[in-house]
Amino acid sequence: MGPYTITYFGVRGRCGAIRIMMADQGQEWKEILIDFADWMKGDLKASCVFGQLPKFEDGGLVLYQSNAILRHLGRNHDAYGKDGKEAAHIDMMCDGIEDLRLKYGKMIYQEYDTGKDPYIKDLPNHLDKFEAVMAKNKTGFLVGDKPSFADYNLFDVLLNHLVLCSSCLDTFPSLKSFVEKMSARPKIKAFLDSDAYKKLPINGNGKQ
Numbered sequence: 001m002g003p004y005t006i007t008y009f010g011v012r013g014r015c016g017a018i019r020i021m022m023a024d025q026g027q028e029w030k031e032i033l034i035d036f037a038d039w040m041k042g043d044l045k046a047s048c049v050f051g052q053l054p055k056f057e058d059g060g061l062v063l064y065q066s067n068a069i070l071r072h073l074g075r076n077h078d079a080y081g082k083d084g085k086e087a088a089h090i091d092m093m094c095d096g097i098e099d100l101r102l103k104y105g106k107m108i109y110q111e112y113d114t115g116k117d118p119y120i121k122d123l124p125n126h127l128d129k130f131e132a133v134m135a136k137n138k139t140g141f142l143v144g145d146k147p148s149f150a151d152y153n154l155f156d157v158l159l160n161h162l163v164l165c166s167s168c169l170d171t172f173p174s175l176k177s178f179v180e181k182m183s184a185r186p187k188i189k190a191f192l193d194s195d196a197y198k199k200l201p202i203n204g205n206g207k208q
């Protein structure tokens with residue numbers, strides 16, 4: 001497997017979870033950051049299967065779609081459950097995280113000024129679902145007893161939401177402890193403290 005390469009815009013965005021997962025799994029990867037002017041030339045866009053980034057390369061394998069990339073890393077690094085039943089639950093959680101990520105993206109990119117406050121007000125009605133799963137599993141992870149790609153995905157989305165609203169996990173003890181423990185994993189901590197991570201804004205329009 002590998003070496004891995006990410007081609008994406010200079011944001012955390014849809015590569016936040018992928019990068020955190022690679023860091024925690026002890027992987028090194030190459031970053032190709034594309035600026036807006038280069039993207040607008042259109043050649044790279046035309047070469048992408050869905051006309052969008054991120055693009056991910058694992059040796060000769062070229063992948064698009066951030067969740068497909070996470071699943072691929074899950075298979076490569078034994079982070080996709082211990083059997084088919086766990087894998088199915090991990091898929092289910094990842095799809096639930098995608099629903100929240102899409103709602104967040106819509107608010108950030110399309111209606112930040114009018115939508116931010118109602119979004120924060122409604123947020124507990126989404127976070128409580130993840131809290132319930134996390135509390136029920138009791139291992140500190142969504143499924144099974146070690147991190148899966150869904151955990152890295154949830155962790156990234158929760159970090160973004162803590163920037164949006166620093167108190168958003170105060171009523172969700174299992175999620176709060178999950179974020180604290182994931183943040184303290186040595187390789188994740190080193191990555192989150194790195195300039196490579198800190199220099200990137202969360203979103204492409206500067207809102208957060």
Ligand code: 6SG
Pocket residue numbers: 009011013014035036039045051052053054064065066067203204205
């Ligand atoms: C945008 O939506 O970064 N890809 C985005 N935008 C460029 O021409 N389902 C897939 C997946 O999960 C979604 C891909 C995603 O992988 S991500 C893309 O390729 C396009 O469609 C959010 C992000 N935005 C960065 C960005 C938006 C505005 C300024 C910077 C890039 C530069 C200008 C427009 C796009 Fe830009």
